[in-house]
Amino acid sequence: MTNPPHIPVLLDDVLEVFARIDSGIIIDCTLGFGGHSHALLENNPNICIIGIDKDAQAREFAQNRLQKFGDRFVCVSGGFGEKIGEILDTYGERVKGVLADIGVSSLQLDSPERGFGFGSDTLDMRMDKQSSLNAQVVINHYSAYELQRIFRDYGEIREYKKMATLIATQRDKKPFESAKELSEFLQRHFKNPRIHPATLAFQAIRIEVNDELGELERLLKMAGNLRGAVFAVISFHSLEDRMVKNAFKEWGKSCICDTSLYKCECGSNHARGVSLTKKPKIASPDEINQNPRARSAKLRAFAFKD
Template identity: 55%
Template sequence: MEIPHISVLLEQVLESFDTQEVQKGGVLLDCTLGFGGHSCALLEAYPNLEIIGIDQDKDALAFSMQRLKKFGNRICFRDGRYSAIVKELLSDKNLKQRIVGILADIGVSSMQFDNKERGFCFDSPNLDMRMDQMRQESAKEIVNHYKLNDLERIFRDFGEIREYKKLARLIVEQRKIEKFDSAKSLSELIARHFKHPKIHPATQAFQALRIAVNDELGELERLLQCLSENPLNKGARVSIISFHSLEDRLVKQYFKEWEKDCICDSSVIRCVCGKKHRKGKNLYKKPLCADEKELKENPRSRSAKLRSFEFRG
């Protein structure tokens, strides 16, 4: 099969799950199966491992079912949003006992970017950006119908755009003349009014819209909150690949909280919680990033960061 997507940080992912628990066998949840690259490598590297692959993109699921069928019943597939499915799976006590790892690659695949019909790229004739194409609201609805202050909030909070007010105002003024019907028309408007020395001027705006359309930060936080309330068994690990500071900051904050023994409020003079709340350890002081070889082979890996946490049960 022709593989339409290069999985980032593949060696680092394999390293992060190189544990006795994984080698002995157990279940790993791949929250963002995509086109199966990480799951394929993990199943090949660890012959006793089983995987439950989750994705909301039906095209990706169909491709991965075909690609990974050689592994037989060592892999099964779930269609939907990973936060809800992981919560459901962890509620099964028998299954939870067997879970040795959780992987989440929080990003858009190369195939989604390169397929102009999906509306993720700057020159797309569509303005969509839905990972799950059954979702009702696309980027087109947001850009053409959201109020000014809602657009400002999206570009400020999800794109970290300094001139977010200017961008939102330009969009509102332009859509009074003509509605946006393509990603190309939006990116051209942004390029006319903004400049950036290193990236396309519309990069941060498109990121912000994509996050809003797919509720990406909400999904990630719901997963992390689920693990806060229902930690994995001793030795199990969670590895998360992020692609921008908003995601990475969220993962870093949760891992830091999970390492704390004491959860008393800072205003408390003396600890009253018992100092027995530590969930495990952060495996890497700094996130793992792509090496020079990977950067040459796959420039899109330049912003990928991997953080891993091991639970102590």
């Protein structure tokens, strides 16, 4: 694999958000195949990047792709929710930027053996192939009540009870063995004129398998301690975007008094910084034409005070 197998989304917007950073370290929390990191390193010869990824295949490709930058690039194995704290503890105020592209890469989606796609002959969906939890375990061994929870909370599926019940009934006859089998089963029982009937279910299962919202929650908790840095997140569905939007709103509050108080008593100077994106940045029609998967991407950015 010599050519980049994944097109980085909202690349121009990412470069613009970090354009004022002229030195120090940028943490790429979701390194993937190094698209964003490559552009950032090329655009600014005075920054270093620490890239984090739990996918061994992605790390290997990114390391080969970015080796020309020498010691300006360091690759870290693991989930960003876990590793971000360690990196911030080590490098402190040298960290001037943090980027997280919270999505599945094109290669993961398009590789049948990874089990993310509707036509895959496996049922996996692990970003970290060393993890013990995969989609087959979720579908075939979670209780109907647990399936309801993930379809309701992570897929925001209206008919979450029906979906969980049908899957539980079917697997008792014969366990699901492939993503193709599961997607065809859902397509027979559910109709959606806008998207494939299995889309939201697959999203929910993937989030559960990879603890995606837990990772984002841990990242936001640690990011709240940044000083003099730009923090940017690219999200692909409403659950993630809502978490980021709410965090930015909280960080931007000047007054932290109880809302029941008649007037401010805290001094109203507690804002940690300002949001750089009143509305999220979204892909242009040209970008969507070149990369249809960019159509649901949203970029929000926040600048922390020193």
